[in-house]
Amino acid sequence: MKLARYTPSFDLGRVADFDQWLRHPFAGFPAVGQLLGEFLPGAAGRLAADVYEDQDNYYARFELPGVKKEDVKVEVHDRLLTVSTQRQTKAEGQEEAYSLSRSISVPESVRPDAIAAKMEDGILTVTLPKQEERKPKLIQVN
Amino acid sequence: MNATCCNPASTATQTTPSVGVTESLQKPLYNVIGNTDAYEVRVELPGVAKSGVKIDLEDNVLSIRGERGSATPEGWKTLHRELSGLGYQLRLRLNTPVDEDKLTANLENGVLTLKLPLKEAAKPRRIEVQ
Numbered sequence: 001m002k003l004a005r006y007t008p009s010f011d012l013g014r015v016a017d018f019d020q021w022l023r024h025p026f027a028g029f030p031a032v033g034q035l036l037g038e039f040l041p042g043a044a045g046r047l048a049a050d051v052y053e054d055q056d057n058y059y060a061r062f063e064l065p066g067v068k069k070e071d072v073k074v075e076v077h078d079r080l081l082t083v084s085t086q087r088q089t090k091a092e093g094q095e096e097a098y099s100l101s102r103s104i105s106v107p108e109s110v111r112p113d114a115i116a117a118k119m120e121d122g123i124l125t126v127t128l129p130k131q132e133e134r135k136p137k138l139i140q141v142n
Numbered sequence: 143m144n145a146t147c148c149n150p151a152s153t154a155t156q157t158t159p160s161v162g163v164t165e166s167l168q169k170p171l172y173n174v175i176g177n178t179d180a181y182e183v184r185v186e187l188p189g190v191a192k193s194g195v196k197i198d199l200e201d202n203v204l205s206i207r208g209e210r211g212s213a214t215p216e217g218w219k220t221l222h223r224e225l226s227g228l229g230y231q232l233r234l235r236l237n238t239p240v241d242e243d244k245l246t247a248n249l250e251n252g253v254l255t256l257k258l259p260l261k262e263a264a265k266p267r268r269i270e271v272q
Contacts, residue, residue: 063188068251121188122252
């Protein structure tokens with residue numbers, strides 16, 4: 001049996017997805033971004049994320065249209081990957097400001113020192129390399 | 143301006159992915175700013191490269207198509223998915239004549255900025271009282 005902390009304010013809205021979410025290695029992140037996103041897509045601090053893996057890496061992808069790469073902050077702390085951005089624009093009497101962030105818990109097998117991030121066409125891709133598998137060590141008998 | 147036109151049947155939103163349609167598209171977020179000289183349309187097209195943008199202006203309908211490049215690189219296994227990955231389509235009906243020849247488009251960081259200068263005849267004119 002699996003125990004999940006129940007946080008009533010985090011209404012995920014999509015139960016089926018949540019189930020799936022629990023099963024994959026990034027489970028247990030604070031699902032804050034989901035809170036309002038279902039009702040106001042793209043306008044409520046939600047930063048949607050995709051998570052992939054291949055043999056060597058995990059990949060997390062975020063959509064950040066209109067955000068320059070200098071304005072993106074990618075942090076890893078205590079096995080928690082946090083992507084955040086803040087923007088303020090002023091033009092012809094119009095003022096616009098927003099901040100977006102999303103945290104994802106990172107599996108233990110990730111090497112925190114080798115995490116890389118790339119911005120392309122408004123999509124941020126964070127590459128999280130997996131720890132090299134420890135090979136069985138053969139000990140010579142003398 | 144600013145009125146969405148002729149929502150095609152193939153347009154799908156993120157919450158209701160259409161099934162059985164040859165082409166699934168989503169409507170991008172957009173913003174229109176207008177003044178007396180020009181309209182500026184900003185369309186969010188994350189994941190679309192410069193070569194994937196197609197802009198048409200026909201019969202006062204401005205259509206913007208954004209094709210994504212290869213969605214996920216080969217060998218990537220999806221663990222969790224929230225982004226839609228669909229291409230984009232936006233059609234806007236213009237109710238003001240714009241100068242097609244001076245239309246400019248610029249794609250930067252996944253945001254397409256279109257500048258549509260108004261035709262001279264459509265600009266407000268001040269008439270001097272003799």
